[in-house]
Amino acid sequence: AQKVTQAQTEISVVEKEDVTLDCVYETRDTTYYLFWYKQPPSGELVFLIRRNSFDEQNEISGRYSWNFQKSTSSFNFTITASQVVDSAVYFCALRENTGNQFYFGTGTSLTVIP
Amino acid sequence: DAGITQSPRHKVTETGTPVTLRCHQTENHRYMYWYRQDPGHGLRLIHYSYGVKDTDKGEVSDGYSVSRSKTEDFLLTLESATSSQTSVYFCAITPTRGPGNTEAFFGQGTRLTVV
Numbered sequence: 574a575q576k577v578t579q580a581q582t583e584i585s586v587v588e589k590e591d592v593t594l595d596c597v598y599e600t601r602d603t604t605y606y607l608f609w610y611k612q613p614p615s616g617e618l619v620f621l622i623r624r625n626s627f628d629e630q631n632e633i634s635g636r637y638s639w640n641f642q643k644s645t646s647s648f649n650f651t652i653t654a655s656q657v658v659d660s661a662v663y664f665c666a667l668r669e670n671t672g673n674q675f676y677f678g679t680g681t682s683l684t685v686i687p
Numbered sequence: 688d689a690g691i692t693q694s695p696r697h698k699v700t701e702t703g704t705p706v707t708l709r710c711h712q713t714e715n716h717r718y719m720y721w722y723r724q725d726p727g728h729g730l731r732l733i734h735y736s737y738g739v740k741d742t743d744k745g746e747v748s749d750g751y752s753v754s755r756s757k758t759e760d761f762l763l764t765l766e767s768a769t770s771s772q773t774s775v776y777f778c779a780i781t782p783t784r785g786p787g788n789t790e791a792f793f794g795q796g797t798r799l800t801v802v
Contacts, residue, residue, distance in 0.1 A: 579729075608790055618777065618793040664729060666791075673718060673737055674745060675779075675791055679729035 576600065577667050579678035586655050587686050594650040594681045596665030602626075604670035607641065607648045612662040612680070624648060655685045690714050693778050693794040700801055706765040708797050710778030712758075719761040720779040720791065721745075721753065730777065736761055768801045775799070 578597045586592045598607065609621040622632065624641050632639050636653045652659050665678045690713030700706050710719060720735040722745075732745025734753040742753050750772060752764045765772055778794040 606789075610793075616775070617795055618779075620790045620792065623790045666730075673743070674720070674732050674735055675730075677722075677730040679727060 575678075576676040577665050577678040579663075579665055579681050581681045582679070583682045583684070585684045585686060588657060589654050591651060591653050592655055592683065594652075594663050594665075594683065596648045596650065596678060598646050598648065598665070598667045600646075600667060600669050602669040602671055606668045606670075608666040608668070608675070609639065609648075609650050610664045610666065612664065614661070618664070621650075652683075655683075657685050657687050659683060660685045691778060691780055691792060691794040693776075693797050695797060696795065697798045698800070700768050700799070702769060702801055703767050706768050706799065708763045708776055708778075708799070710761045710763070710794055712761075712780050714780060714782070714792075715758060716780040716782050717758075718781040719755065720781075721751075721761065721763045722777045722779060723747065723774040724777060724796075725774050733763065733776075765799075768799075770801050773799060773801045 576599050581595055605626045607624045611619045611621055622639055629641050629643060638651045640649045660683060662680045662682045664680045667676045692711045694709045718737055721733040722730040723733055724730050731747045733747055733751050734742055734745055736742045736755040739755055739758055754762045776797045779791040781789050781791050
């Protein structure tokens with residue numbers, strides 16, 4: 574079974590629109606860690622944020638914000654006032670406390686149209 | 688930026704030949720990983736290492752082997768390359784202070800084409 578699901582394969586928005594990328598995860602661990610990564614067209618994987626399971630506070634960093642809800646096993650990512658430079662593939666990932674590996678979703682390709 | 692170097696960055700090889708990809712880190716991190724990235728599949732774990740000579744399989748390990756004789760180097764070998772192994776391969780590391788409370792840092796990737 575897929576541990577991390579990113580149901581949105583591709584999203585297109587017009588510049589300055591807000592966009593939310595969905596991430597749903599599945600785990601039996603009570604302690605776990607969630608991540609978002611950005612992969613721009615150049616191909617590298619850039620770490621954006623880590624959220625620990627015991628910390629449900631939402632986080633805001635500039636135009637980026639993350640909404641972590643354990644009740645729905647979701648860790649959604651919102652970009653406010655999107656810009657062309659936000660065009661990339663975004664990956665959500667899970668790491669369980671009982672294991673060593675990271676589980677990645679299949680990614681959401683975001684295109685911001687000028 | 689984490690000190691991770693993958694080599695080669697690009698390689699074209701023929702079906703049936705062995706291929707070795709190298710991941711080198713300068714961070715002295717304990718955990719190292721090899722992932723492959725394919726359209727529609729995201730990143731899938733091939734093998735990982737939790738110390739020198741300590742390795743374990745990931746979800747897509749068939750046809751691959753790994754070795755870690757030094758902390759800084761993690762080698763991925765395709766024993767006999769097949770076209771299904773055409774992919775982009777990423778190495779990743781996580782720090783030594785704990786396995787579960789930290790993010791992974793990735794290398795720049797190796798684009799492998801098997802013809």
